[in-house]
Amino acid sequence: MIIAMTGQTYKTRQHKEKRRVSLFRPSYSYGLGHPAVPTHDVPPLHENEHSRNIRMKPPVKLTTFILYTFYNHPRTKPKDARSDQNTNDRVIITFGNNQEIPVSLDEPLPVLSLTGRRRCSRRVALTTPAMSSVQVVATASGRGSSSGDMHFLDQLEDVKFGFLSDKGKLLLNSIVGEQNLRLDNQVVELMVRILGRESQHSIASKLFDLIPVEQYSLDVRAYTTVLHAYARTGKYKRAIELFGKMNEFGLDPTLVTYNVMLDVYGKMGRSWSRILELLDEMRNKGLDYDEFTCSTVISACGREGMLDEARKFFAELKLNGYKPGTVTYNAMLQVFGKAGIYTEALSILKEMEDNNCPLDSVTYNELAATYVRAGFLDQGKAVIGTMTSKGVMPNAITYTIVIDAYGKAGREDEALRLFSQMKDLGCAPNVFTYNSILAMLGKKSRTEDVINVLCEMKLNGCAPTRATWNTMLAVCSEEGKHNHVNRVLREMKNSGFEPEKDTFNTLIAAYARCGSEVDSAKMYGEMIKAGFTPCVTTYNSLLNALARLGNWKAAESVILDMRSKGFKPNETSYSLMLHCYSKAGNVKGIEAIEKEIYDGHVFPSWILLRTLILSNHKCRHLRGMERAFDQLHKYEYKPDLVVINSMLSMFSRNKMFSKAREMMHYIHENGLQPNLFTYNCLMDLYVREGECWKAQEILKEIQNSGPEPDVVSYNTVIKGFCRKGLMQEAIRVLSEMTTKGIQPTIVSYNTFLSGYVGMELFDEAIEVIRFMIEHNCRPNELTYKIVVDGYCKAGKHEQAMDFVSKIKEIDISFDDRSVKRLGSCISERMGSVL
Structure with missing residues (x-):
């Protein structure tokens, strides 16, 4: 793209070239355990009649702004960026008025690829000019860095401008800081296109909060791209507002637009009625569902545990003549696999095979995940062999699913063997694999191994992501070590990752594990202040904090708050409530959740039944354990x-x-x-x-x-x-x-005391007490009570009183109140005999 300059009016040559430029090619990409995530078409730049003669800032400013706005966003220097380590190389970007702008190659250019730079420049050359980077910005702005600029810079220190570098803030001032000036529509579309093409969703969502796209005459595909950016960054309310504006402008949403909005409502949760309304709109407009439509709706059901809704939607699809493809079947597999209903998941797999629907790597990955969620870890591992025999190569996701399951089951050695096996077979671990290994090693406090894996991760060019930092925040959180969490959080910010919703959720749980409930509550407040809406994961993080304290009353309040706001507690929520009740010894609370499960209101997944057994075990409630164990057998789960x-x-x-x-x-x-x-x-x-x-x-x-x-x-x-x-x-x-x-331990010595006292060898018992004191094992009240009970059981009450009166001679540190309690115990025994 070449931007020409004629006085104060700028035109694009895009119409002359008659090219359609798409920001994304239609495709599907798969994440770990998730159904397909689409990419979307973005409109070509177009020229609006009413905007041709609008007075606007030179495009050079906008382009330089795009280059420098993200100066402190950590990205690897593009492979095509030619630079010499010993020189301060710069790119000269020449625009239509022959104005040359030098851009340093030593500074990261996270947005524009070489192709992108060529499209917005006439020629690219290397030089070593004398001017500094700050001078470049000043030149592009048409002025130097005045005190007014610095004042504006101070005003931009607000949190919503935190993603801008100082240079970007100065340029933002030069672009939008003056009155009665606006950007051209085609320039805004250029920004949409560039950011979308480079998948800079986070940056795009922040930038278009500053430059409201509603004020520009863009076409539907440009709006769709911005909607997609908001969806990917969790700004669901902003996406819904923009979608409403599109309808006001009379823009007719395309199938892709509707698919993006289905994704928005699905991820936001509590929106099933709105999803159904969108589907009705699509039908009324004659838009046929595609694989992404179907898989998105099914995945929305899976996120909120709406199994019946997923079954009904899938059945209606087939009834109306729709032939599900691999992506839709994979979404159904995930729904039932995630719920732990492996028998129904296997029936979906059989239906795929009967209908000659090809099984891909995602299908097998979901199958492996289904097995491990139901406790069949070895069967999950066997899927790797099945894939190979069917000609489908296992990928990093396949291995990660099984490695993660082994790690969570405490089978670290098997997980590490599989990790070595995947590397030996030429399957490169991805960031999720490393995160699983780091989490597993961190839980076992294998600090040295954690450092080694981090080093290997960097050597293999696998840069730590936000998820990696979240993992490190989680694994470094131990009782009384909240300072470690603070340190990791600082390092995360220094690496350019600001906390987002998932980080806040992790921090709430991490501070809870450290025993710092105050910090957990503080993080929740900061999350709300930052504009993030709590979700089920957030509530579960709060429940995790309360479960560690056994504060079941507060935990019940959290559940009530969830439900009042339209959230449905999931498997993790109920598991945490069970842990909370067991910590407090509240058997009635455990039985209340049992009733919900056994009455059919909550599906009895493997995780829930397992948690029921462990919670009842902690409360020494045998009957509750037996009931849950019987249910495990009923559903053919593997303990x-x-x-x-x-x-x-x-x-x-x-x-x-x-x-x-x-x-x-x-x-x-x-x-x-x-x-x-x-x-x-x-x-x-x-x-x-x-x-x-x-x-x-x-x-x-x-x-x-x-x-x-x-x-x-x-x-x-x-x-x-x-x-x-x-x-x-x-x-x-x-x-x-x-x-x-x-x-x-004191248990060892008390066991010996019980043995000697049972044989009425009281002198030997007293010698054991003296031996304990000599070897720095302080007797407790139970120690002396064992001897007292022995005397009383033998009918030697006077000897018992004599023994108690001499305790202070043997153990000067023993508490006087405990001595009195022992004396009262003997008196009660004597009274009962009389």
């Missing part, structure tokens, strides 16, 4: 090792030995690898059955070939011997434990 261990632990605790053995049989039958918790539960099972020697055998087994025993392992075997009165064997195990470098 993971965490679920099986919880059931094993609870059966053992309640001396339900036959059911506990069923759990052990299930582990071996399904090829699960027992971990240390499993072995500890098994030893506890034998101890409760009185089989202390079998517990000892399990301990030896894991000492030789299994996971390294911990203090719980040794304490369990010690308990078994003490209950049988085999004190020397218990002492032997204690000696083994200390030899391994594991220090006895």
Whole structure:
């Protein structure tokens, strides 16, 4: 594109060239686990009759403004930008009046490609002029940097102008700062075209908030591009306002425009009625649905868990003669896969095959995701082999889905092996892969490995994205370490990434994990102040903060607020409520959610049933665990090792030995690898059955070939011997434990006390207490109560009183109030005997 200059009036040669220039070619691109996202056509520049003689700023200003506006937006220098590291190379852009503007190549040009620069210039040459970059801006503005400019610059420090560099702010002043001047329509379209062609959606949405496009006579495709930019940046209300203006201007939306607006309402949520209205408008105007229309509507249902609506819409499509394509089927797969209904997802897959609809990589990716969401991790991994056998190459998304699932299931070694395998097979990890690995390693506090992966990421040219920074914010958040979160946030901003909606959601949850609820609330306030509307994810972040505190009353208020604003709590919302109730020991709250699930108001997904089991386990509510476990079998879900261990632990605790053995049989039958918790539960099972020697055998087994025993392992075997009165064997195990470098805990010593007291060996029990104090293990009230209860049980109340009176001689630091409570306990026992 060449912009010619004749006095104060400028024309384009676009009509003479009779070219249609499209900002995007129609295509589909796929994201991780998401249906197709479209790109859209943008209109060619056109010349409006009423704007030909409008007095306007020289295009050179606008072009230079575009170049410098995004000066501090972090982008890699274009590959075609020729520069010498030892020189300050500049591009000379020559316009129609032979005015030459030098632009430094050492400064990033994030918007214009070489082709774009050629279109808006007559020739490009390299030189090394003496003038500075600031002088370039001043020259383009027609004036230097005056105090008035600096005053305007100060005024632009408002947050909505934060994306501009100082140079961009000065140029904005020169372009829109004077009275009675406006940009030409074709110049605005040029800006739309350039920003859209380079997929600079964030920049476009911010720029067109400053230069309101409603005031210009653009055609429908230009408006569609701006709508798409707003949709991609989460400015849904702004998109809806602009769409309304289009109707006022009498512009007839195209199929692409409607598809963009369906995407807007789908992402915004709570808009199903408006989506149906748009579909009616499309039908009335004779616009036939395409794959993007169908997949967008189905995906909107999936986001809000509206499974029945998705089924109905899909059925009506087929009833009206529409033949679903791969993209539509993939959207349906995602809906049911995300809900954990893997049986229905598999039926969609079978329907695709029966209708000879080709399965692509996205189909297989959704299939893998469906399996792992239902707990079938190994089946998810097997999809990789199936793809290869069908001639569809697994991509980075395929591997990432399985790697992420292994990481979340605590199977880090398998995840890392798969990560190495994908690289060995020539499949380059993408930023999502690295983010999953970073999150997995961060949760395990493997700081050195995190640094190594970050270095590898940069070496492979995979630049950290906003999602990477959000991941780092999440993984660095630990109890009492909110300063770490602050540091990462500063680094993120220094790298040019300002917090957006997803970052605020991450920060709310991150500060909650750090125990800083004040900062969580502050982030929520800042999010609202920045103009972002809370969504289900935001509410879930707040629920996460409250769940850590067990503040179920406040959490219930959040759920009520969600519903009052039209949001439907999702699987994560209910899971967090269950965690909140279990933290507070509120069994009735857990049962209330159980009722919603079992009555059919909430779908019993694998995640929800698993959370029900773990929440009931935390409250030691056996019946609730059994009900949820039965539901897992009913829906043919595969319990993971965490679920099986919880059931094993609870059966053992309640001396339900036959059911506990069923759990052990299930582990071996399904090829699960027992971990240390499993072995500890098994030893506890034998101890409760009185089989202390079998517990000892399990301990030896894991000492030789299994996971390294911990203090719980040794304490369990010690308990078994003490209950049988085999004190020397218990002492032997204690000696083994200390030899391994594991220090006895107060539980270890209290177990010995129970053994000696049970045999009425009170002198030995008192020696254990003295030994504890000598080895810096301070006895607690339970320690002394074990001895007191032993005396009372043996009918030796006077000896018990004598023992209590001498506690202060043994342990001078013991609390006086505790001594009084022990004395009162003995008096009550004596009274009950009398």
